[in-house]
Amino acid sequence: MRRFEYHRAETLEHASRLLVELGDDSFLFAGGTDLLVEIRERLRRVRNVIDIKSILGLSDITYDEARGLTFGALVTVGRLERLPLVCQRYPNLRAAFASLGSIQVRNRATVVGNICRASPSADTIPPLIADGAFVHIYSRTNMRVVPLAEFFTGPGKSVLAKGEIVTGITVPPALDNSGKAYLKHGRRKAMELSTVGVAVSLTMEDGLCNDIRIALGAVGATVLRAPEAEAMLRGTALDAATIKTAANKAMEECTPISNVRASADYRRDMVGVLTGRAIKQALEAFA
Amino acid sequence: MKRIVELTINGEARDMAVETCCSLLDALRDDVGLTGTKKGCDVGDCGACTVLVDGEPVNACLMLAVEAQGRSIETVEGLQPSVDTLHPLQDAFMRHGASQCGFCTPGILMMAKKLLADNPRPTDEDIRFGLSGNICRCTGYTKIFDAIKSAAREMEAARS
Numbered sequence: 001m002r003r004f005e006y007h008r009a010e011t012l013e014h015a016s017r018l019l020v021e022l023g024d025d026s027f028l029f030a031g032g033t034d035l036l037v038e039i040r041e042r043l044r045r046v047r048n049v050i051d052i053k054s055i056l057g058l059s060d061i062t063y064d065e066a067r068g069l070t071f072g073a074l075v076t077v078g079r080l081e082r083l084p085l086v087c088q089r090y091p092n093l094r095a096a097f098a099s100l101g102s103i104q105v106r107n108r109a110t111v112v113g114n115i116c117r118a119s120p121s122a123d124t125i126p127p128l129i130a131d132g133a134f135v136h137i138y139s140r141t142n143m144r145v146v147p148l149a150e151f152f153t154g155p156g157k158s159v160l161a162k163g164e165i166v167t168g169i170t171v172p173p174a175l176d177n178s179g180k181a182y183l184k185h186g187r188r189k190a191m192e193l194s195t196v197g198v199a200v201s202l203t204m205e206d207g208l209c210n211d212i213r214i215a216l217g218a219v220g221a222t223v224l225r226a227p228e229a230e231a232m233l234r235g236t237a238l239d240a241a242t243i244k245t246a247a248n249k250a251m252e253e254c255t256p257i258s259n260v261r262a263s264a265d266y267r268r269d270m271v272g273v274l275t276g277r278a279i280k281q282a283l284e285a286f287a
Numbered sequence: 288m289k290r291i292v293e294l295t296i297n298g299e300a301r302d303m304a305v306e307t308c309c310s311l312l313d314a315l316r317d318d319v320g321l322t323g324t325k326k327g328c329d330v331g332d333c334g335a336c337t338v339l340v341d342g343e344p345v346n347a348c349l350m351l352a353v354e355a356q357g358r359s360i361e362t363v364e365g366l367q368p369s370v371d372t373l374h375p376l377q378d379a380f381m382r383h384g385a386s387q388c389g390f391c392t393p394g395i396l397m398m399a400k401k402l403l404a405d406n407p408r409p410t411d412e413d414i415r416f417g418l419s420g421n422i423c424r425c426t427g428y429t430k431i432f433d434a435i436k437s438a439a440r441e442m443e444a445a446r447s
Contacts, residue, residue: 006288049308103398
């Protein structure tokens with residue numbers, strides 16, 4: 001492996017200071033399942049690795065009916081995937097977590113790390129955006145909370161300034177009248193980056209769609225919402241014809257590229273198919 | 288820079304002096320001399336380096352050796368209950384011919400051990416899901432599944 005300096009941060013303040021003082025080429029290390037691969041494959045120039053796993057308070061998972069689900073930056077994908085609350089109340093998150101990498105990878109990888117890597121194809125991002133999740137960000141001068149939908153500025157890029165550290169994520173409570181789904185499309189089920197990922201979170205009231213968020217993964221520079229498609233669905237009974245029209249609109253709203261995994265045209269077609277399917281799957285909560 | 292890491296490997300307390308940028312996989316193979324754990328892809332794709340850390344399967348290539356401080360590591364060398372006895376999984380793999388070139392076998396054995404600890408009667412689908420991070424390029428999966436199911440039955444019979 002290429003050589004790097006290893007630092008163990010004891011506190012957030014310490015980690016933040018190291019990030020600033022050690023300069024560029026310094027990266028936080030939590031699960032390491034992306035960072036160590038990037039070092040070994042020379043995809044990223046890394047001089048300093050700052051291990052944050054000794055920092056207390058970043059491993060907690062809490063849930064309450066008012067605030068929702070909050071988990072810290074060190075919580076692994078595997079831990080959340082196996083959490084009964086996630087299995088029962090957040091089937092969309094459960095689907096995304098269980099489809100990321102392999103069991104071995106999920107035992108190390110953190111959800112916050114998957115988010116901070118800011119890949120357009122990251123599995124955890126679409127359902128968290130569809131659920132309206134928030135990111136908690138620490139800096140030595142203040143704490144801020146940013147909607148996840150506003151966190152990304154491009155592939156691999158986020159609003160994080162030098163020295164800022166994501167400490168956790170809050171997902172709003174899973175309401176009784178909500179339905180959620182995440183569908184991942186790839187060539188195989190495990191160890192696969194998604195070709196297209198579609199997340200839908202919706203709420204129903206008196207048989208009509210009260211609210212709906214559609215988040216599209218791997219079809220743009222960042223995970224995208226499909227606001228026009230969402231607007232077509234709000235206030236309707238989500239009948240098959242309306243779903244079909246909205247799914248077509250979502251195809252227009254995405255901006256896919258062609259790469260080794262799929263062509264742009266194919267990705268766009270799959271957005272249409274998966275958006276319709278994801279809405280129907282989310283509605284199964286009411287069946 | 289080298290650091291001393293105190294850990295338990297296959298039930299035995301040990302110290303390792305490791306470079307801070309050394310993976311657990313390289314430390315196990317090169318410093319400790321436990322070459323049963325294989326280096327396939329070295330980037331977490333193949334599962335050949337699967338070891339159990341505090342009972343949980345991880346890719347040893349994606350963990351730094353310094354992170355193993357205070358942890359308990361199980362490798363394929365620790366699978367045998369005694370020198371002249373095989374683990375039921377090892378025995379079943381031999382009887383079913385579940386190993387062709389054998390490179391993926393140590394990782395699959397460790398993953399299967401964890402699978403059966405959590406789920407003593409796995410279905411084919413459970414095994415597929417459990418082993419989805421372990422690649423066998425000889426494509427011997429059918430015999431691997433047969434061996435795991437056979438070992439599961441024998442381990443259950445031995446318990447009752």
